[in-house]
Amino acid sequence: MHINNVPPGEVQEQPALSQPVNEVAAGIDIGSNTLRVVVARCCSEQIEILAVDERLVRIGESVNATGAISGEKQELTIATLQQFRALGEKYGATRIFAVATEAIRKASNREAFLAAIQQETGIEVQLIEGEVEATITFYGATYALPQREEQPERIGVMDLGGGSTELVLARELQIIWHTSLPVGSGVIHDRYLTNDPPTSEDLTAARTFLANFFQDIKQKDAPPILLATGGSANVVHLLAQRAFGHPEDQLALTHEDLVRCEGLLCALPAEEIAKRYQIEPKRARILLAGVLIMVAVLERFQLEQIEVSSYGIREGVLLAYARYGEQWLAQVQQRAEQVSQQLEKQTEEGGREGETFAEAGRRVILDRTEKMLEWRDAVIESEEIEAVHKMRVASRRLRAALDAYEAICKPKEFKKVYRQVKILAGNLGLARDTDVMILNMQSRLAEADPVEQAGLDWFIEHLKAERQRYQKKLSCFLSALDHHELRRQIEEKLFLKEDQHG
Known part of the structure; x- marks a missing residue:
């Protein structure tokens, strides 16, 4: 599959600082719930995907419990990254780019964790801020938009992770607003939904928290199209297919679809959900939290549906590298900061x-x-x-x-x-x-x-x-x-x- 998408979201067009690349590279996302890798040929500002893989490790589980990444999670992460490196080498990857997000940002032992990864795997992990994470995710999630017959003037992207949720709004593929929120499927599950299945009191507490949390978002200009990426969004889409006959090629999930998924996940234990619908048991346990977040976002922005994208931050990393070469991260950081400064200036001027x-x-x-x-x-x-x-x-x-x-x-x-x-x-x-x-x-x-x-x-x-x-x-x-x-x-x-x- 080819992804031909010059990274959008730039405040103004600037030339790349290095020569365009032409090589096979691997992009790795170390998330709060899941570790993902994509191996692709990066060439002329596009990528050709060769292989993908992922593992549900739930680093955020130990961080939410103790504030630190446990020894067990560290060992699982290192073993997974060694497998990802081998996959990249199999396809001739000459470079590996890895980024870490919310759970690692919050962990008290993050420096030791990242040092252990580099020592054991040789992979240098970039710990990125939420605004940078949102920008890179937007690059990946919107790759298919140029293929549409009619281009939407405004669009939003939601990256539903385990430890945080990134929201991005864009006009003509130029980012005009972004935010990173410390709310994810792992966080909501660990805080409110530990009973299996959850009690009515659990659900009331989680729904009330999310409704109040998202109501405080100041952005009022809701997009007509909202793309959702991340493991929870994609597994909810899979559940809708297997449980309710949702067409595989229909990427939209309506508010009604999500409410039906919510009812199913509330009625059955996670083990039964995993067995019936061939979903990984660890993922089944946190899936309800992801659904509740998606419903809260739809209701906050008064949208009827959400479109699921299977691409996100890992593809965004490689798209940025294909465009900017060695300076890819510095360029993304600069663009994220420019948007933040514009938003701050608009607020102050207004x-x-x-x-x-x-x-x-x-x-x-x-x-x-x-x-x-x-x-x-x-x-x-x-x-x-x-x-x-x-x-x-x-x-x-x-x-x-x-x-x-x-x-x-x-x-x-x-x-x-x-x-x-x-x-x-x-x-x-x-x-x-x-x-x-x-x-x-x-x-x-x-x-x-x-x-x-x-x-x-x-x-x-x-x-x-x-x-x-x-x-x-x-x-x-x-x-x-x-x-x-x-x-x-x-x-x-x-x-x-x-x-x-x-």
């Missing part, structure tokens, strides 16, 4: 009903201060790349807000606050830029000849030493920074009184 310029400025500056300071402890305590990156982005956004709303601030207090934020942003930038350089040098090691490898090894060690010095400087600055005083200074001293505004 303001709130009856809100003055000064009121909007005060709200934006205070909000961005909180978002920057929430990463303080994580940056002080470790050299975690993502924490430094997130705090740097937040500091830059706060500086931009200060620039925009300087007119509503007291000049003397403004200079004090601005100077502190500028120094912090500079220190974060030194650390972040060094992190990026280290990653780039490490990516070149595999393809370098022995002589060049020796030079790269020396340079990487030099960069790591520099990074440690930057980290020490950064930690000292943040430790000395009285963040409580900074908050108070901004909230109580920074802004001019209403009658002082020009």
Whole structure:
């Protein structure tokens, strides 16, 4: 099967940073419930799928229970990834790209888990944020759209995972809104539906939670078409076929279809469901939670049906690689951040009903201060790349807000606050830029000849030493920074009184 789909969702078209690729590669998704792999030939911004496989491991089960990935789940994951590597090698894959999502993001021992994977399998796993996950999933889930006779102007994608649900809205295949929500089939099952079959009290609690949770989503512009991807969505589609004679080539599931599936899953134990309809027992146990989430989303957006896509993040990874080559992840991160910035800007420019310029400025500056300071402890305590990156982005956004709303601030207090934020942003930038350089040098090691490898090894060690010095400087600055005083200074001293505004 060929997938010819230049990744959509870009704020503006930009040229690829590297030459188009032409090779066989494997894309792996380490999800909260399922591990999946697709092996495909990547060529000229398209992929030709050669093989697929998946295993239900339920990493999120142990994370939901203890906050950490258990030894058993780690062993299952490593064994599965070794099988996936062998499958890729069978078809001549020269590259393996693996991404990990919500359950691993939440796990307290995620660094040790990812290090063990690399040591045992040789696979480097990229731990991606929810917005990046949503963007990559959109790439994969929408691959078939160009084949339609009539192109929808607006479309939505829902990635129903075990630990999170990603929602994306697009207009003319350009992403205009996305969000990642910490609600998935595994989470809802482990929290509310542990009885088998569930009691009426279980169902009431789960439905009430989901209705209230999705009601808080601010997006009002519902798409006429919503694509659902992920293991639960595809198995629900399979259940509808086997239990109710749903046509195999009919990808839509109506609200009525989902309600019928819900009734069946409530009436029978998971073991009976698995036996009758040839569904994996582990999957059968969490399937009701997936149905409840799908129903809640349909009702929130007042849609009559949902279309199921068997493609998602693993295909999206390879489509991004086919387009951007070595810089695929950096390009996706950039595009996800651009959408986030656009949404934030639209919110700020739109303001709130009856809100003055000064009121909007005060709200934006205070909000961005909180978002920057929430990463303080994580940056002080470790050299975690993502924490430094997130705090740097937040500091830059706060500086931009200060620039925009300087007119509503007291000049003397403004200079004090601005100077502190500028120094912090500079220190974060030194650390972040060094992190990026280290990653780039490490990516070149595999393809370098022995002589060049020796030079790269020396340079990487030099960069790591520099990074440690930057980290020490950064930690000292943040430790000395009285963040409580900074908050108070901004909230109580920074802004001019209403009658002082020009």
